[in-house]
Amino acid sequence: MIYPATSKGCQEATDMSTKRDILSITGLTPDETMKIVHRAKLIKSEEPSTPLANKNVALIFDKPSLRTRTSFQVGISRLGGYSVYLGEDEVRLGTREPVSDIARVLSGYVDCIIARVSSHNVMEELASYASVPVVNALSDWEHPCQTLADLLTMEEHLGGIKGKKLAFIGDGNNVSRSLCLALPALGATFAIATPDGYNLDSESVALARQRSRSGHVLEFTHPAEAVADADTVYTDVWASMGQEQEAAKRREAFKGYMVDPELLSQAKKGAIFMHDMPAHYGEEVPEGMLEHPQSVAYQQAHNRLYAQMALLELILC
Numbered sequence: 365m366i367y368p369a370t371s372k373g374c375q376e377a378t379d380m381s382t383k384r385d386i387l388s389i390t391g392l393t394p395d396e397t398m399k400i401v402h403r404a405k406l407i408k409s410e411e412p413s414t415p416l417a418n419k420n421v422a423l424i425f426d427k428p429s430l431r432t433r434t435s436f437q438v439g440i441s442r443l444g445g446y447s448v449y450l451g452e453d454e455v456r457l458g459t460r461e462p463v464s465d466i467a468r469v470l471s472g473y474v475d476c477i478i479a480r481v482s483s484h485n486v487m488e489e490l491a492s493y494a495s496v497p498v499v500n501a502l503s504d505w506e507h508p509c510q511t512l513a514d515l516l517t518m519e520e521h522l523g524g525i526k527g528k529k530l531a532f533i534g535d536g537n538n539v540s541r542s543l544c545l546a547l548p549a550l551g552a553t554f555a556i557a558t559p560d561g562y563n564l565d566s567e568s569v570a571l572a573r574q575r576s577r578s579g580h581v582l583e584f585t586h587p588a589e590a591v592a593d594a595d596t597v598y599t600d601v602w603a604s605m606g607q608e609q610e611a612a613k614r615r616e617a618f619k620g621y622m623v624d625p626e627l628l629s630q631a632k633k634g635a636i637f638m639h640d641m642p643a644h645y646g647e648e649v650p651e652g653m654l655e656h657p658q659s660v661a662y663q664q665a666h667n668r669l670y671a672q673m674a675l676l677e678l679i680l681c
Contacts, residue, residue, distance in 0.1 A: 414444025
């Protein structure tokens with residue numbers, strides 16, 4: 365059931381035989397994506413109902429987390445549900461026991477599995493064996509929950525998403541991939557500036573263009589070209605968790621890709637600055653950039669809570 369964008373949220377129990385996995389932002393239609401954004405705005409403005417009462421959710425994390433773990437656990441609680449956190453030491457996906465066994469066992473205990481994993485292949489394997497919905501809370505390929513929070517932030521600070529331009533400066537990573545796949549489908553432009561060899565894969569770019577509803581995907585090498593006329597300037601770390609061995613090589617490759625006040629000033633007047641955090645100060649941003657008057661990075665982080673609550677309502681009700 366797709367709930368209406370009202371304050372009541374979801375009303376009916378989910379038939380788990382028609383479970384809904386969200387492994388990619390493309391698992392949501394553009395209309396569903398905007399329903400989540402609008403619902404999240406309502407959740408922020410008033411006390412939500414408790415549609416997850418008597419529902420249990422497992423959070424499997426093989427990577428440490430601040431925002432993802434806290435926002436999901438608090439959100440599940442506020443919706444009336446109960447969460448079980450399973451860290452790397454408890455589960456050790458595919459090492460202590462097969463992913464298929466973990467998925468089958470948890471499906472008998474909980475109503476949903478939320479996973480934050482290193483490998484997207486593991487995410488897909490979890491979903492293929494689980495009989496309950498599986499949500500990608502981060503993999504090396506995509507970060508759809510972050511993108512939902514980003515869209516909510518743009519909606520709030522720009523007065524809408526359609527017709528806007530987001531410039532991403534940095535790596536063609538999981539965060540930029542999900543943004544690329546989401547924005548053109550909502551009528552927005554996604555521009556990215558990356559060093560050679562760190563571009564988004566051509567298949568994802570092609571899919572984003574295929575999904576476009578009057579939006580565009582623009583690829584650049586120079587950051588100044590990407591930020592021209594941008595409503596949003598966005599960056600992320602140059603070396604993600606698990607890429608520590610590449611950190612020195614990446615610092616060299618990404619010289620000139622720092623987003624600082626000077627680069628931000630070349631965007632549209634009043635453009636907002638976004639960062640999904642954690643930040644590596646002195647690399648992709650200078651000290652103090654997240655406190656810049658045009659930065660909405662902390663509001664963006666807080667919006668993880670509301671966007672994920674709206675997503676859980678969608679797939680569990």
